[in-house]
Amino acid sequence: MSKVIAEVEVAPSIIAKWRAYYDITKPRVVALLVLTAVVGMSLSVPGSLPWELFLPAMLGIGLLSSAAAAINHIVDEKIDAIMGRTHNRPLPEGRITVNNAIVFAASIALIGFVLLYALVNPLTAYLTLAGLVGYSFVYTLYLKRATPQNITIGGLAGAIPPLLGWTAMTNEIHPHALLLVLLIFTWTPPHFWALAIHRKNDYAKVNIPMLPVTHGVSFTKTQILLYTVLLFVVGLLPYLVGMSNWLYLVGAIVLNLVFFAYAWKLKFNADEDTAMDTFKFSIVHLMLLFIVLLLDHYILPLG
DSSP states (O other), X not given: OHHHHHHXXXXXXXXXXXXXXXXXXXXHHHHHHHHHHHHHHHHHSSSSOOHHHHHHXXXXXXXXXHHHHHHHHHHTHHHHHHSTTTTTSTTTTTSSOHHHHHHHHHHHHHHHHHHHHHHTOHHHHHHHHHHHXXXXXXXXXXXXXXOTTHHHHHHHHHHOHHHHXXXXXXXXXXXXXHHHHHHHHHHHHHHHHHHXXXXXXXXHHTTOOOHHHHHOHHHHHHHHHHHHHHHHHHHHHHHHXXXXXXXXXXXXXXXXXXXXXHHHHHHHSOOXXXXXXXXXXXXXXXXXXXXXXXXXXXXXXXX
């Protein structure tokens, strides 16, 4: 009887341990990145995607993105323990040791890289690895702590998944893929700065020079508004260069106008929830924008 009870007690602890490893991969963020990579794959070729490339590409990009997220947790363990938004993450709470997290991140990064290199192509493997290095080390370890423009510069690493998806299918860097990268690159600052406004005191507490901390909330709100205008212009480019059809154009205009409306409210008529509401909508905005791109590609194929 005692043996049965012991086995029942062990099972939840194993599940909790694996849940902790799952949590440090930032699964919701990675899911959005993989979605943008899948859209890059789809737009790169006419018709259906070849499964022999699609499956290992999606898995490899997902694993390396997950490894980058885990390294972010490792590097930020000490500041995460202080900040209200992150104090209950697995590492600060001791649900995973730093050494185990390092082994886990290195393992899934290696598996992801080998998958891409062997079953997709070396170009995609190296570009994905460069994205990991850019986000985990250049941004998290250096830029995040060095400059209030950290997210503007470091956002490039998080913007490359559509390029990775494109190169996975074609083994070439195409201008249209770079345009998708530009779209996410332009979206990233207003997305993240809205969260930074909401969590300004947290960042100030740990001496991270986010824009609201160094230049003030009002200046940051102006930057968010200006970036949503820039995003509106960039969002028109896929249609203007003949990359997409009218369905995307309508979707992009509607979504970018709503984002602009959030930014306008944040600048001129904000309440205590507006910054967080803007941040939450920005996630929906990017997800829907890329879904509309996907629908446009298959419902209204060009040429």
